[in-house]
Amino acid sequence: MERRVRMRTRTRGRPHRGHRPGRLSRRAPGAEGEVRLTMRVRVSRSAVIPASAEEVWRLVRDFNGHADWHPAVAESRLEDGASGDAVGAVRAFRLVDGAFLREQLLAHSDAGRRFTYCILEAPVPLVGYVATMEVKPVTEDDSAVVFWTSEFDPPAARAAALERMVAEDVYAAGLAALRRHFSRTGSRNAAAASSATRQPPSPPPPVPPIRLAAPEAVPSAEPGALRTEAIVIDRHGGPEVMGLSQVVVPPPGPGEIRLRQSAIGVNMVDVFTRDGRFALLTPPGIPGMEAAGTVLDIGPGVRDFAAGDRVVYAGPRPGSYTGVRTLPAEAVVRLPRDIPEDIAAATFLKGLMADILVHQVFPIRPGHVAVVHSAAGGVGMLLCQWIAALGGRVVGTVSTPDKARAAAAAGCEHPILYDDDLEAEVVAVTGGRGADVVYDPIGAETFERSLAALAPGGHLVVFGRTGGAIGTRNLDALARRGVTLSQPDIGHFIRSPDRLRAMAERLFEALRSGDLAPIAPTRRPLAEAAAAHEDLEARRTIGSTILIP
Numbered sequence: 001m002e003r004r005v006r007m008r009t010r011t012r013g014r015p016h017r018g019h020r021p022g023r024l025s026r027r028a029p030g031a032e033g034e035v036r037l038t039m040r041v042r043v044s045r046s047a048v049i050p051a052s053a054e055e056v057w058r059l060v061r062d063f064n065g066h067a068d069w070h071p072a073v074a075e076s077r078l079e080d081g082a083s084g085d086a087v088g089a090v091r092a093f094r095l096v097d098g099a100f101l102r103e104q105l106l107a108h109s110d111a112g113r114r115f116t117y118c119i120l121e122a123p124v125p126l127v128g129y130v131a132t133m134e135v136k137p138v139t140e141d142d143s144a145v146v147f148w149t150s151e152f153d154p155p156a157a158r159a160a161a162l163e164r165m166v167a168e169d170v171y172a173a174g175l176a177a178l179r180r181h182f183s184r185t186g187s188r189n190a191a192a193a194s195s196a197t198r199q200p201p202s203p204p205p206p207v208p209p210i211r212l213a214a215p216e217a218v219p220s221a222e223p224g225a226l227r228t229e230a231i232v233i234d235r236h237g238g239p240e241v242m243g244l245s246q247v248v249v250p251p252p253g254p255g256e257i258r259l260r261q262s263a264i265g266v267n268m269v270d271v272f273t274r275d276g277r278f279a280l281l282t283p284p285g286i287p288g289m290e291a292a293g294t295v296l297d298i299g300p301g302v303r304d305f306a307a308g309d310r311v312v313y314a315g316p317r318p319g320s321y322t323g324v325r326t327l328p329a330e331a332v333v334r335l336p337r338d339i340p341e342d343i344a345a346a347t348f349l350k351g352l353m354a355d356i357l358v359h360q361v362f363p364i365r366p367g368h369v370a371v372v373h374s375a376a377g378g379v380g381m382l383l384c385q386w387i388a389a390l391g392g393r394v395v396g397t398v399s400t401p402d403k404a405r406a407a408a409a410a411g412c413e414h415p416i417l418y419d420d421d422l423e424a425e426v427v428a429v430t431g432g433r434g435a436d437v438v439y440d441p442i443g444a445e446t447f448e449r450s451l452a453a454l455a456p457g458g459h460l461v462v463f464g465r466t467g468g469a470i471g472t473r474n475l476d477a478l479a480r481r482g483v484t485l486s487q488p489d490i491g492h493f494i495r496s497p498d499r500l501r502a503m504a505e506r507l508f509e510a511l512r513s514g515d516l517a518p519i520a521p522t523r524r525p526l527a528e529a530a531a532a533h534e535d536l537e538a539r540r541t542i543g544s545t546i547l548i549p
Helices: 053-060 156-185 187-196 268-275 341-362 377-389 401-409 422-430 449-451 476-480 497-513 527-538
Strands: 025-026 035-037 041-049 073-078 090-095 100-109 114-121 127-137 144-153 224-233 244-251 254-266 290-298 310-314 322-330 330-336 369-372 395-397 414-417 433-441 453-463 484-486 522-525 545-548
Touching: 025 401, 041 156, 041 290, 053 127, 053 144, 053 156, 090 127, 114 484, 144 156, 144 290, 187 401, 224 527, 244 322, 244 527, 254 310, 254 341, 254 527, 268 527, 290 322, 290 341, 310 341, 322 369, 330 497, 341 377, 341 453, 341 497, 341 545, 369 422, 377 395, 377 401, 395 422, 401 414, 414 422, 449 453, 527 545
Parallel strands: 369 395, 369 433, 395 414, 433 453, 453 484, 522 545
Antiparallel strands: 025 035, 041 144, 073 090, 090 100, 100 114, 114 127, 127 144, 224 244, 254 290, 254 322, 254 545, 290 310, 310 330
16 A cells, blocks of 8 residues: 655645646745746656566665665765655755755555655755656566656746756666666576576577558667567468567657557457558558557657556557557546556457447437347447446347356346347347347348347447448338438547547546456467457457457
8 A cells, every 4th residue: 555645834845736737837036035937847767677676676665775876866864763665754865966955755655666755955946846756567578667757846947957957867867877786786586597507498589670661660770769579460461461570669759658568459450450451551560559558758748648657548540569659648548546457458449439339329328228249249248238337238149158158247138149039039128129229340240130120210330340341221221210320430539639538537437336347358478469360350259358568
């Protein structure tokens, strides 16, 4: 559990909450009667450290231990005999240039490997300075990333110089020292491995690099660019066209952020992107529309995010099958701390689609009867749960008895197999009236049966084409029964950042309340993306699948 303390109000360096980022504010006259202008500044730096997150945290968790690793700190002591992890503790320290500072620990979490502190006294006007250091595991080779972020209100005339001092002299210098420390000492795990008597395993074959004609492709020499593993398709086709390659990820430009991704959602849109049915990607390129992860760094003009923020996104263009990605900041949503990243990656795109279907295209009301095709799929199970929570009843179609049981557990009142008589089942459930709505991700294969199951005045919602596009249809037959047909495209609904955030908040609240309780996703390494596509196309999956970089 993270412990926190209220900041002391008697200190002249207390955090100032009255300013919005990037806005100028007039402050009260000082001792000489001058009026100073201040502006909110956010600083963030991060670095990958060649040691496990546990080892790095063991070194930095002591609030009074920075003299052991930061080159700018000459000596430090804790006031009043406090301990280095005691919330409220004050450290008084002197820099190598003789400057004196006092800082207070505001929050400390061993579980989260982070602490937050503020400045009480400093020789420079870092008004309202509040900073957080956080350590996270980021790769499978037992390394870690350290995020160091802060916000403060410097005088506007000195903002650029103070921002540069904090970013470079404090954060970048400290992170570089941490890298040197662990590069010099090595991690305990590495030492243990080197002393083992058995022969180490042979190294994996090198991953061939590839230059992409895609937004992520930049010259490898570009300052700040990172190399990462990604799934690349070199031509449209079956799962065999996907291969693991190394790609270069550029630093974020204006309005962009760069993420280290922890979980990647697998969706039918990825299959259609890969095989060319959706013209979303020109090979070579990286497929995938959905992922969750942590912000590594931000580009100019980004005010809503900082390094260390947990985020999730769905779109706006392919490119999620990768370990690191740069994309527009307006496309991502901050992830609440109570939503795990793997659940977010498994449900965000599908959950947004479910929200569109049950709240916007055909709002479900108590007593409505809905047919849900593919009721044991990723979207289907969320639809069953959300419709049930809204007071509706579900008749769901599935391909196997195991999937029928999974759909029933998700709230599907009447699961049936695809070969069963859908119309007869719906007639029995509704007393001969028919369904109010049919949610159909299959398309041509189920179109006629879906129409037959609808009540007069019912609504057919076709939101996928796993069984083929519905093509040209004679709408006269629909009009005679008062039936309506719609084919919503999720891109139209999430184009507005404000609307996207509102839908995301409704999804997060449904997850938080238990109205949506997705089963644990199937997890596969990123390198097994082709196998994940094979299972999805063969309808062997129940629920969602995620890839782990």
